[in-house]
Amino acid sequence: xxxxxxxxxxxxxxxxxxxxxxxxxxxxxxxxxxxxxxxxxxxxxxxxxxxxxxxxxxxxxxxxxxxxxxxxxxxxxxxxxxxxxxxxxxxxxxxxxxxxxxxxxxxxxxxxxxxxxxxxxxxxxxxxxxxxxxxxxxxxxxxxxxxxxxxxxxxxxxxxxxxxxxxxxxxxxxxxxxxxxxxxxxxxxxxxxxxxxxxxxxxxxxxxxxxxxxxx
Amino acid sequence: xxxxxxxxxxxxxxxxxxxxxxxxxxxxxxxxxxxxxxxxxxxxxxxxxxxxxxxxxxxxxxxxxxxxxxxxxxxxxxxxxxxxxxxxxxxxxxxxxxxxxxxxxxxxxxxxxxxxxxxxxxxxxxxxxxxxxxxxxxxxxxxxxxxxxx
Numbered sequence: 001x002x003x004x005x006x007x008x009x010x011x012x013x014x015x016x017x018x019x020x021x022x023x024x025x026x027x028x029x030x031x032x033x034x035x036x037x038x039x040x041x042x043x044x045x046x047x048x049x050x051x052x053x054x055x056x057x058x059x060x061x062x063x064x065x066x067x068x069x070x071x072x073x074x075x076x077x078x079x080x081x082x083x084x085x086x087x088x089x090x091x092x093x094x095x096x097x098x099x100x101x102x103x104x105x106x107x108x109x110x111x112x113x114x115x116x117x118x119x120x121x122x123x124x125x126x127x128x129x130x131x132x133x134x135x136x137x138x139x140x141x142x143x144x145x146x147x148x149x150x151x152x153x154x155x156x157x158x159x160x161x162x163x164x165x166x167x168x169x170x171x172x173x174x175x176x177x178x179x180x181x182x183x184x185x186x187x188x189x190x191x192x193x194x195x196x197x198x199x200x201x202x203x204x205x206x207x208x209x210x211x212x213x214x215x216x
Numbered sequence: 217x218x219x220x221x222x223x224x225x226x227x228x229x230x231x232x233x234x235x236x237x238x239x240x241x242x243x244x245x246x247x248x249x250x251x252x253x254x255x256x257x258x259x260x261x262x263x264x265x266x267x268x269x270x271x272x273x274x275x276x277x278x279x280x281x282x283x284x285x286x287x288x289x290x291x292x293x294x295x296x297x298x299x300x301x302x303x304x305x306x307x308x309x310x311x312x313x314x315x316x317x318x319x320x321x322x323x324x325x326x327x328x329x330x331x332x333x334x335x336x337x338x339x340x341x342x343x344x345x346x347x348x349x350x351x352x353x354x355x356x357x358x359x360x361x362x363x364x365x366x
Contacts, residue, residue, distance in 0.1 A: 022314075046321075052314075053295070053312055053316055053317065053318040054312065054314075055310060055311055055312035058310060058312065058322050058324075059310075062322060062323075062324040067321055067322070067323060068321065068322045069320070069321045069322075070318050070319065070320065070321075070322070071319045072317060072318075072319065075317060076319075162314065174314065
């Protein structure tokens with residue numbers, strides 16, 4: 001789990017400016033297709049997107065008759081206001097308590113489904129478990145969670161992508177702010193991290209990505 | 217109307233308004249507002265220097281700057297790449313540029329087509345398009361406004 005983290009000393013990296021207007025790479029996604037099937041009915045569900053803000057995603061979700069919620073967790077987690085001195089001289093870490101007090105603040109069991117994309121792989125280490133626990137708390141029973149995880153073959157320099165929903169089967173990837181991949185989860189780590197969920201399904205995605213659909 | 221225009225009301229970047237801001241003409245806001253903004257049938261552009269801590273109600277809302285508050289854009293809400301919005305959006309159409317930051321929920325309302333009884337819908341729409349706007353005015357009701365020289 002700390003495969004790449006040690007390379008960067010657990011420091012918070014300030015993301016560089018996003019690659020504006022970058023090309024979008026289409027990718028078929030079985031995991032997202034299954035996620036879409038899970039949220040088709042009834043109308044009026046509350047769907048939380050934790051990735052970069054995307055009007056395609058909002059249009060897709062609201063087009064299904066649902067209410068879209070957006071919170072860019074990675075941008076919030078890397079905000080300078082959360083940076084506090086780390087254990088080693090000159091290092092910084094993230095103020096977990098402050099993050100939980102100011103971000104991902106919703107009533108318990110607020111959402112019918114959550115899009116987590118591959119955010120977990122880029123989160124600062126101290127936030128991984130608290131964020132996963134908070135997501136569990138704010139998801140309704142039987143609610144769905146879609147998460148992507150890199151395989152080891154992706155390499156430490158795997159770029160961070162914004163995920164845009166093109167259709168129920170296809171996503172478009174666009175290079176986003178330069179966040180550093182922090183770690184690679186093995187399947188066992190994923191199962192342990194999400195052990196509270198009722199079911200977990202793995203789908204082999206393209207380009208060194210595993211897709212995981214969880215049901216609370 | 218997504219950048220500064222001389223023919224719309226303009227609140228410059230040195231102006232700070234605390235209170236209720238209402239009006240009946242399009243508004244370009246590049247200053248600070250704390251309170252409420254209500255333009256109902258008119259358009260609002262929050263410029264790159266705009267800092268708004270208020271609930272906003274307008275026909276179309278374009279945001280370049282920072283907003284803490286809920287946005288109701290009857291026709292459309294547009295977040296430009298420099299926009300930072302903490303609050304909920306209620307609108308018919310939404311456009312978000314890559315790089316915009318948004319934290320909140322979105323309610324998309326379907327367009328309501330009002331048809332006069334005894335008149336075909338196409339005529340009703342044409343009549344609505346030729347409706348002339350009342351004399352423009354923008355007011356800061358019950359507000360204290362200060363202008364600082366830079």
